[in-house]
Amino acid sequence: MEGAKVLLDCRNVVGESAVWSAEERSLYWVDIVGGRIHRFEPETETHESWSAPELPTSIGLRRDGGFVVGLRRRVALWSKGGGFETLAVPEPDLPNNRLNEGVVAPDGSFWVGTMRDNIGPDGRPVPVTEPSGALYRVESDGSVVRLTEHRFGITNTMVWLSDSGFVTADTSENALYRFDYDTATRKLRNRQPFGPRVERGLPDGSAQSAAGSVYNCRVAGGASIAVIEPGAEDKVRYIDLPCNSPTSCVFGGPDYRTLYVTSARFGMDPDALRANPVEGALMSVSVDEAGAPCALFG
Numbered sequence: 001m002e003g004a005k006v007l008l009d010c011r012n013v014v015g016e017s018a019v020w021s022a023e024e025r026s027l028y029w030v031d032i033v034g035g036r037i038h039r040f041e042p043e044t045e046t047h048e049s050w051s052a053p054e055l056p057t058s059i060g061l062r063r064d065g066g067f068v069v070g071l072r073r074r075v076a077l078w079s080k081g082g083g084f085e086t087l088a089v090p091e092p093d094l095p096n097n098r099l100n101e102g103v104v105a106p107d108g109s110f111w112v113g114t115m116r117d118n119i120g121p122d123g124r125p126v127p128v129t130e131p132s133g134a135l136y137r138v139e140s141d142g143s144v145v146r147l148t149e150h151r152f153g154i155t156n157t158m159v160w161l162s163d164s165g166f167v168t169a170d171t172s173e174n175a176l177y178r179f180d181y182d183t184a185t186r187k188l189r190n191r192q193p194f195g196p197r198v199e200r201g202l203p204d205g206s207a208q209s210a211a212g213s214v215y216n217c218r219v220a221g222g223a224s225i226a227v228i229e230p231g232a233e234d235k236v237r238y239i240d241l242p243c244n245s246p247t248s249c250v251f252g253g254p255d256y257r258t259l260y261v262t263s264a265r266f267g268m269d270p271d272a273l274r275a276n277p278v279e280g281a282l283m284s285v286s287v288d289e290a291g292a293p294c295a296l297f298g
Contacts (some may be wrong), residue, residue: 004241004261008040008047013123014261015280016205017058017102019294020252021121026281027252028067029262030056033123037069037078040282042253045249053084055119058102060106060110063298068110068138070102075112075138090114090136097132101205103158104295111147113133113155113168125267128153135168135188140298147188148179156185157206159214165192167214169203176203176228178218194234195228199262205248209289215239216245216258224286225249225261243279244268251291259285265282 010171018162020027026041030052037056038049058070066079068087077083091097091114095137098119115133120126128246133152153172160166166179166188174191176195179188195214201222207215212230225239243263252260265273265280273279 004239004283004285006278006281007260007284008045008244009278010038010047010188010280010282011277012038012262012264012282012290014247014264014266014281015282016172016247016264017060018205018248018250018260018262019059019061020256020260021061022252022293025254027250027260027284028059029248030059030069032057033119033266036039038069038282042258042284047074055098057099058067060102060104060297061294063108063296068102068104068297070099070112072098072117075099075102075110080244088138088142090138090144090146091134094132096121100133100154101156101158104297105137105158106295108140108296108298109261110297111158112136112138113152114157115152115154118154128251131170131172137186140162141248147186154205159208162212167206169206171202171204171219174198174202176214195233198222198226198236200224200226200238201245203228204246205262207251207291209247209251209287210256210292211289213289217249217261219245219247219264223245225259230288239285241283241285242276242279244272244276244284245279246283250294251287256291256293257287257289259287259291 009205012031018029054071131153135147157169178194180190201218204217204219261283
């Protein structure tokens with residue numbers, strides 16, 4: 001495995017939700033506080049971006065082209081250069097919450113988490129005062145199913161295991177959890193800790209290798225990705241990164257052996273940013289095992 005390198009010094013405030021488009025051989029992601037959707041093609045080093053009408057919190061690829069996008073309060077359908085068509089509003093009765101993590105599931109639905117809105121009108125951090133977040137499943141027809149009770153402080157990470165288990169995280173609790181997914185009730189149940197307690201930073205987004213290893217980005221000074229391998233869930237190894245808050249990662253490249261990583265500079269002290277200006281950059285790491293294509297919505 002080679003060391004991490006900076007691909008794009010984009011200085012995202014909160015880069016998040018990296019996905020790899022095999023068709024375009026390109027990476028897409030969002031900058032939540034920056035209010036933009038980004039695209040980067042590694043072979044040509046082409047970078048472009050589009051503004052969103054609200055804070056974009058997540059993005060996924062659609063089967064028939066275009067994207068499904070989590071915005072501050074709603075899930076929308078979007079095509080490059082076009083408008084944002086509302087598909088669903090998961091929590092119409094909770095105006096103080098916002099959407100956070102969102103990932104297309106293997107069955108083509110879009111799973112999205114919510115949390116107390118922690119971004120003020122000026123783009124500065126606001127404390128999360130209560131665990132009001134939950135997880136939802138959004139179908140292509142716009143129907144919404146709530147998967148959990150409102151007990152999450154900050155929802156992050158979505159990984160579907162081969163045994164029908166589901167791994168997610170609560171960043172505010174520094175905890176990764178494993179759930180069983182009940183297909184009859186369409187609920188997540190039997191919450192259990194997943195892996196050892198990781199001492200570096202806090203959990204953010206994750207990717208899964210084809211062999212089942214979970215690669216979890218560690219924000220808030222974690223400066224690394226924690227790797228938890230199947231059959232060895234009591235151990236963790238680390239991939240060190242040149243940024244303090246890696247936020248999301250995805251396998252990509254022609255052989256899916258490149259891990260692309262977004263990062264954030266949200267709430268960082270100006271002196272810290274001067275000392276390490278690559279905070280918020282897009283990075284890559286060549287890894288020893290391959291990933292799999294991102295699932296498609298619809």
